[in-house]
Amino acid sequence: QKFVYDFTEGNRDLKDLLGGKGANLAEMTNLGLPVPPGFTITTEACKVYLDSGEAPTALREEVSAHLDALERKMGKKLGQADDPLLVSVRSGAKFSMPGMMDTVLNIGLSDESVIGLATQAGEERFAWDSYRRLIQMFGKTVLGVDGELFEEALEAAKHAKKVTVDTDLGADDLKKLVKHFKKIVRQEAGRDFPQDAREQMDLAINAVFDSWNTDRAKLYRRQERIPGDLGTAVNVCSMVFGNLGPDSGTGVAFTRDPASGHQGVYGDYLQNAQGEDVVAGIRNTVPLADLESIDKKSYDQLMKIMETLETHYKDLCDIEFTIERGQLWMLQTRVGKRTAGAAFRIATQLVDQGLIDEAEALQRVNGAQLAQLMFPRFDETARTELLGRGIAASPGAAVGKAVFDSYTAIKWSRSGEKVILIRRETNPDDLDGMIAAEGILTSRGGKTSHAAVVARGMGKTCVCGAEDLEVDTKLRRMTVGGRVIEEGDTVSVDGSTGKVYLGEVPVVPSPVVEYFEGRMHAGADDADELVAAVHRIMAYADRVRRLRVRANADNAEDALRARRFGAQGIGLCRTEHMFLGERRELVEKLILADTDAERETALAELLPLQKADFIELFESMDGLPVTVRLLDPPLHEFLPDITELSVRVALAESRKDANENDLRLLQAVHKLHEQNPMLGLRGVRLGLVIPGLFAMQVRAIAEAAAQRKKAKGDPRPEIMIPLVGTVQELEIVRDEADLVIAEVEAATGTELKLTIGTMIELPRAALTAGQIAEAAQFFSFGTNDLTQTVWGFSRDDVEASFFTAYLEKGIFGVSPFETIDRDGVGALVRSAAEAGRATRPDLKLGVCGEHGGDPESVHFFHEVGLDYVSCSPFRIPVARLEAGRAAA
Ligand code: ADP
Ligand code: MG
Ligand code: MG
Numbered sequence: 001q002k003f004v005y006d007f008t009e010g011n012r013d014l015k016d017l018l019g020g021k022g023a024n025l026a027e028m029t030n031l032g033l034p035v036p037p038g039f040t041i042t043t044e045a046c047k048v049y050l051d052s053g054e055a056p057t058a059l060r061e062e063v064s065a066h067l068d069a070l071e072r073k074m075g076k077k078l079g080q081a082d083d084p085l086l087v088s089v090r091s092g093a094k095f096s097m098p099g100m101m102d103t104v105l106n107i108g109l110s111d112e113s114v115i116g117l118a119t120q121a122g123e124e125r126f127a128w129d130s131y132r133r134l135i136q137m138f139g140k141t142v143l144g145v146d147g148e149l150f151e152e153a154l155e156a157a158k159h160a161k162k163v164t165v166d167t168d169l170g171a172d173d174l175k176k177l178v179k180h181f182k183k184i185v186r187q188e189a190g191r192d193f194p195q196d197a198r199e200q201m202d203l204a205i206n207a208v209f210d211s212w213n214t215d216r217a218k219l220y221r222r223q224e225r226i227p228g229d230l231g232t233a234v235n236v237c238s239m240v241f242g243n244l245g246p247d248s249g250t251g252v253a254f255t256r257d258p259a260s261g262h263q264g265v266y267g268d269y270l271q272n273a274q275g276e277d278v279v280a281g282i283r284n285t286v287p288l289a290d291l292e293s294i295d296k297k298s299y300d301q302l303m304k305i306m307e308t309l310e311t312h313y314k315d316l317c318d319i320e321f322t323i324e325r326g327q328l329w330m331l332q333t334r335v336g337k338r339t340a341g342a343a344f345r346i347a348t349q350l351v352d353q354g355l356i357d358e359a360e361a362l363q364r365v366n367g368a369q370l371a372q373l374m375f376p377r378f379d380e381t382a383r384t385e386l387l388g389r390g391i392a393a394s395p396g397a398a399v400g401k402a403v404f405d406s407y408t409a410i411k412w413s414r415s416g417e418k419v420i421l422i423r424r425e426t427n428p429d430d431l432d433g434m435i436a437a438e439g440i441l442t443s444r445g446g447k448t449s450h451a452a453v454v455a456r457g458m459g460k461t462c463v464c465g466a467e468d469l470e471v472d473t474k475l476r477r478m479t480v481g482g483r484v485i486e487e488g489d490t491v492s493v494d495g496s497t498g499k500v501y502l503g504e505v506p507v508v509p510s511p512v513v514e515y516f517e518g519r520m521h522a523g524a525d526d527a528d529e530l531v532a533a534v535h536r537i538m539a540y541a542d543r544v545r546r547l548r549v550r551a552n553a554d555n556a557e558d559a560l561r562a563r564r565f566g567a568q569g570i571g572l573c574r575t576e577h578m579f580l581g582e583r584r585e586l587v588e589k590l591i592l593a594d595t596d597a598e599r600e601t602a603l604a605e606l607l608p609l610q611k612a613d614f615i616e617l618f619e620s621m622d623g624l625p626v627t628v629r630l631l632d633p634p635l636h637e638f639l640p641d642i643t644e645l646s647v648r649v650a651l652a653e654s655r656k657d658a659n660e661n662d663l664r665l666l667q668a669v670h671k672l673h674e675q676n677p678m679l680g681l682r683g684v685r686l687g688l689v690i691p692g693l694f695a696m697q698v699r700a701i702a703e704a705a706a707q708r709k710k711a712k713g714d715p716r717p718e719i720m721i722p723l724v725g726t727v728q729e730l731e732i733v734r735d736e737a738d739l740v741i742a743e744v745e746a747a748t749g750t751e752l753k754l755t756i757g758t759m760i761e762l763p764r765a766a767l768t769a770g771q772i773a774e775a776a777q778f779f780s781f782g783t784n785d786l787t788q789t790v791w792g793f794s795r796d797d798v799e800a801s802f803f804t805a806y807l808e809k810g811i812f813g814v815s816p817f818e819t820i821d822r823d824g825v826g827a828l829v830r831s832a833a834e835a836g837r838a839t840r841p842d843l844k845l846g847v848c849g850e851h852g853g854d855p856e857s858v859h860f861f862h863e864v865g866l867d868y869v870s871c872s873p874f875r876i877p878v879a880r881l882e883a884g885r886a887a888a
Pocket of ligand 2: 332
């Protein structure tokens, strides 16, 4: 087994073994680009080290051999006193991971070799600057010294000299600083800064290995479902120096604009600096385009290299480079991150350039990006005052008055105010306030903080961890850089960028939604370009996808919007809304009926209302299937609240004028009261217990369909029975329905061809799907209830109680209500689909519920061979895109 690869030996396909950084350094080396020589220690070596607590013996020898070769190539030895070879030790796992060790630069410098370096370079300041950087980085990342201590010492040195930037410190200042830094190391780490170059290198390598198992890295892996045993690679790279004076420098570049996708010159450059200075924002960088006037030769060479990389990787690349006295060096490249809009544009641009095909273009975008493009956003042309910036935790553009506690949020929103709930961090007590708010802003916590997780679940705009904001809940205000924002001041929060503004920033609808709605009017060119790209990608997706996409909709308005968004039918029409509003009274009558006659009267009054709803719905979805679910929720949901009613009755009784109807209602409410309504009298159970209820609904559907046919329409209703656990339940309801349908067909003289199927949303239904399929013409997996019943979680309660803890502990990376749990719930779906089809090969299979619009879940449903997914109208484009990606 080989543990060390020279940069000339690897390539970009070896990411598992060499990590992302190492594989791409090798790729660039082999492309003939100027990469400083070096070698990569494999993830395999890391695994051995982590398993046994010791680096493999062979590793030490291999490293020595590669170091020898490197020294020969460079003509100097690591740490050599009169002319030292210096290296960087850089971590690099397959996936970049927060919490992993940073890079240590300038390894090989010591009290002796710093003088050699100064002599060789003819630059004393440069040598001491490099040395102080080494002690600082090594102290912090390898020896675990608090980085602040070094920062403070550096600040103090600048202060003493009355200068503001580090380049104004001279060699003597830096010498003093080195002394100070070494003292800090001795005090904090309990040892001296190692003077032996090889010891420095070995300690740094082991520190990279160890950093694989920091708590933060472990947590991140659990959440992202990255296997814990991949290990990290370590890159040892000979140093090149951007801090050798004004003809040196360092920079980052993108082969195209990661915000718009446009080709051009994008990046930042910093003269006389080492790599980490650019990101750290120590001094002001200049735009990359300025490099042309600073160093034309290097600039031209860089442009050529960028073109080479783009054609080679067939994608946007980002690049780190350094110029050492007019000589350009490439230090890193990878396929770069980009905004959602740029992802769509770049994918189509690359198709036009002939670099990728349509199937590949589909893999370059995703549903989450499309969803982001569909949120309303702040008008970028508006004048704004930026207050600060946090983590973009849940997208959207929210404007409202600042409030600092949930109570005020609720109170103000009840009186019609829009509010932004601002907290240091949120906890389950803030839930109602979060619901009441337009958006949520916190100064602490990351992407998995309570605020972030809950807001994403609610689809509410959220920016978290905006650390510049000093939130004072007691005084009801926050301070940002000396500016005070009081309760009631208006703020605007951009959950897509993490930016927070003072005042009201105007909101504009997303051009992508305008396009789906068919209302796209030519406005800014930028939007047109984006819409054109989305249009093309959607066309690719529709061409290849096998899954059909339907909508969850129960009124004509939603149905029509869904059609505009590309829905191929309705997968879930909930009938319960047809029992609300003024119709409640009729439902009360039904529930209170003492005799068959009373009940039948109530049902007869409901029938025409239901029928009218269906006629409208079938018309709006003419020619497409409409799955109607018979009544599902427990009846008490249609009755008055038990406490309110009890109070009303008690008050009336004390006045001795209790109303007969209220008394009966109260009795009924008590009778229907359940400890666990989710597991109680609902779904098919209602149909079996209340005679005539389902028959009335079936009649309304059948008569509506007959009427639409008479009007030359093409109605295609499918009747769906909810919460079935056993085939017997379904048989009883189906037999009753068949009779009603036959009656309506005879009476109207039409043939209706109605199909009857069931939801699979209880474990028992999934486990006996083969039997159930005998009585069902289709299955629709109700994965919301199935998730609740398989896990034993109540969806309405978990988010507020223990989910944050579960997410923080990494038990899930994402809520199983958001993304289907493949191994548990998913396994049941898979086996039920197979068993159902074994019984009835033409069984139609679909899924309704939140998962139907979730990207990951859509891929799973494609894999198990379902016919369609159904989701809310707004998610339809996302589902279409992901269904296309799954099939491409
Ligand atoms: P990160 O993954 O945090 O970017 P890197 O290993 O890329 O870490 O290094 C951090 C910075 O140091 C980058 O700017 C990089 O370009 C620079 N750097 C790394 N190795 C060298 C080297 N051998 N010579 C000069 N600069 C280097
Ligand atoms: Mg880097
Ligand atoms: Mg259900």
